[in-house]
Amino acid sequence: MWKAWLINLKKTKISLLWLVGLVAVFLTTTGFIQDNIEDNLHLLNKETKTLITEKNNRYFQTKEQPQITVITVKRLNKLTPKALDHSKRSVFIVVGQKGKKRNVQIFSTKDLHGAFTADTRANILRAEVNKLRSNNKNTFNEGLRFVFRACATRVDQQYQYALDKYDLTSAEQNKISHPHSVALPIALALAFLIMGIVYVLKKFGHRNISSPK
Incomplete structure (x- = not known):
């Protein structure tokens, strides 16, 4: 009787371990471990929520398991998320809005400051x-x-993950790396235009002074 009880206990223990394992796999693959969306102002549309969820689900399958959380709040200042100090490998995009004014900020944990x-x-902003x-x-x-x-994209580069469809293209990354690339040609064009106007004014002014009365 005692032997049978031990056998049943062992079987029960194995079953429980299998159940716990299955639950862990389910949580990991479906992204139920952590909520990465706190849309208090209902600003996010379906496409944005899908992007956030799918990319974070991919992160759940990595060794480091970084996370990117998007939060919307009804204020313009004091946007630092409460979870920042006790989190690791995390990025927070916080949208503060009050009336028609809006403030978007990016926060990262200390291990991602670099x-x-x-x-x-x-x-980026x-x-x-x-x-x-x-x-x-x-x-x-x-x-x-x-x-x-x-x-x-910055997180993937930090942990040397392969870039996927959720990351920026090379052209989009250049847009961030060289934020003044578009403004520079415009500035040069304006400089040449001003120089041309000054030249014309000087030329006509000189003629007017030199002409006989």
């Missing part, structure tokens, strides 16, 4: 600043998806 310097974060300020929900979400994909 990938998300102040200049890097500023360049500057690349799509007009869309991020738009009152049109779809346009705003386009800008937010770009910011998310830019953050994902």
